[in-house]
Amino acid sequence: MNVWVAVALGSFVAVVGILVADRLKRRRDEAQAYLKGVRSIVSGDPDAAIEALSDAARLGTPEAIDTYLALGALFRREGDLARAVRLHRNMLMGRALDPARRPEVERELAEDYRRSGMLAEAAELYARLVPGDVAAAEGLRDVKVEQGDLDGAIALQRRLGTAGADPILAHLLAARARAALPGDAAAAVALAREALSAHPSSADAFIALAEAEGAAGATAAALDAIGRALDADPRAAPLAWPGLAAVADAAAVEAFVAARATARPQDAGLHLLHARALQRTDRAAEAVAAARRALERDASGEVTLAMREVLREAAAPGPEDLAARHDVLVQALLLKARAPRCQRCGADAPSRAWRCRRCGAFDAYA
Numbered sequence: 248m249n250v251w252v253a254v255a256l257g258s259f260v261a262v263v264g265i266l267v268a269d270r271l272k273r274r275r276d277e278a279q280a281y282l283k284g285v286r287s288i289v290s291g292d293p294d295a296a297i298e299a300l301s302d303a304a305r306l307g308t309p310e311a312i313d314t315y316l317a318l319g320a321l322f323r324r325e326g327d328l329a330r331a332v333r334l335h336r337n338m339l340m341g342r343a344l345d346p347a348r349r350p351e352v353e354r355e356l357a358e359d360y361r362r363s364g365m366l367a368e369a370a371e372l373y374a375r376l377v378p379g380d381v382a383a384a385e386g387l388r389d390v391k392v393e394q395g396d397l398d399g400a401i402a403l404q405r406r407l408g409t410a411g412a413d414p415i416l417a418h419l420l421a422a423r424a425r426a427a428l429p430g431d432a433a434a435a436v437a438l439a440r441e442a443l444s445a446h447p448s449s450a451d452a453f454i455a456l457a458e459a460e461g462a463a464g465a466t467a468a469a470l471d472a473i474g475r476a477l478d479a480d481p482r483a484a485p486l487a488w489p490g491l492a493a494v495a496d497a498a499a500v501e502a503f504v505a506a507r508a509t510a511r512p513q514d515a516g517l518h519l520l521h522a523r524a525l526q527r528t529d530r531a532a533e534a535v536a537a538a539r540r541a542l543e544r545d546a547s548g549e550v551t552l553a554m555r556e557v558l559r560e561a562a563a564p565g566p567e568d569l570a571a572r573h574d575v576l577v578q579a580l581l582l583k584a585r586a587p588r589c590q591r592c593g594a595d596a597p598s599r600a601w602r603c604r605r606c607g608a609f610d611a612y613a
């Protein structure tokens with residue numbers, strides 16, 4: 248509710264400002280209508296707030312626009328997308344909307360569409376804004392990712408690109424490499440290398456490279472790439488498993504992860520990887536011991552979350568491992584684990600990911 252109070256306070260200041268700045272009766276009436284909208288916000292009646300907007304839109308002050316943009320952002324943050332759409336459409340219909348502020352409102356509406364899954368509508372609105380509008384180009388890029396058009400997203404990002412490393416381009420190319428993987432490991436290797444030339448220390452790109460090299464049968468190259476990913480970003484360990492799983496030689500993977508875990512014994516993520524590698528070589532009892540080490544060392548709770556997922560997906564243990572597996576499962580469930588929270592939209596993720604599933608931001612987790 249703090250956000251509501253903040254919006255209301257900001258609005259109140261705006262109303263006072265309007266009243267002080269302009270003594271004309273017309274302006275006072277407009278401010279009254281505006282205040283009515285603000286009161287509806289405070290009393291938790293958002294529909295009345297949107298209704299009052301039809302009056303307030305005549306106001307045409309920057310403060311009114313800011314308030315309603317804040318309200319729209321609040322609706323969206325709370326997942327109330329239908330209201331956000333209605334509010335932004337109302338704003339665009341208001342004749343008094345300053346033409347200079349119009350693109351901003353259109354971008355907000357496009358974002359509402361995107362979050363609602365109305366990707367075609369979002370793309371159309373963004374595309375109209377794109378020439379000369381960087382924020383709209385970024386929005387269109389995100390829509391293209393969600394439409395599965397990675398090539399389109401990559402082309403847009405290249406045009407947006409700044410000098411120097413481009414982590415977003417690296418993520419997009421890594422995703423493109425994975426998309427190529429089922430059929431064409433060589434193309435996937437080339438794309439992953441391209442991702443690394445966009446951002447030479449991208450853990451995502453190194454892991455994609457490992458997945459591709461593993462699929463191509465290049466065990467040493469795949470393990471080398473995983474090592475580089477973990478060196479570049481130790482927090483990427485819970486995301487590194489697909490790269491290790493792609494390597495056919497399960498014993499080589501286990502030896503590699505064991506050496507890593509020995510070198511960094513306090514790294515919970517490495518013990519998690521080791522547990523999975525041991526499980527894959529049918530050393531169930533040792534896998535449970537490694538899982539327990541991972542849980543004991545997990546400071547952030549993230550490895551615990553990942554462990555719950557692994558245990559959920561794991562095949563049923565043999566009768567002799569049942570008790571140990573049960574114990575580690577209970578331990579994983581009892582440990583407090585707060586979900587990683589997106590720093591852009593505030594959404595909780597079930598576990599660490601490269602991209603926030605809700606708002607589409609890359610590298611959104613601390």
Ligand SMILES: [Zn+2]
Nearest residue numbers: 589592603606
């Ligand atoms: Zn997010």
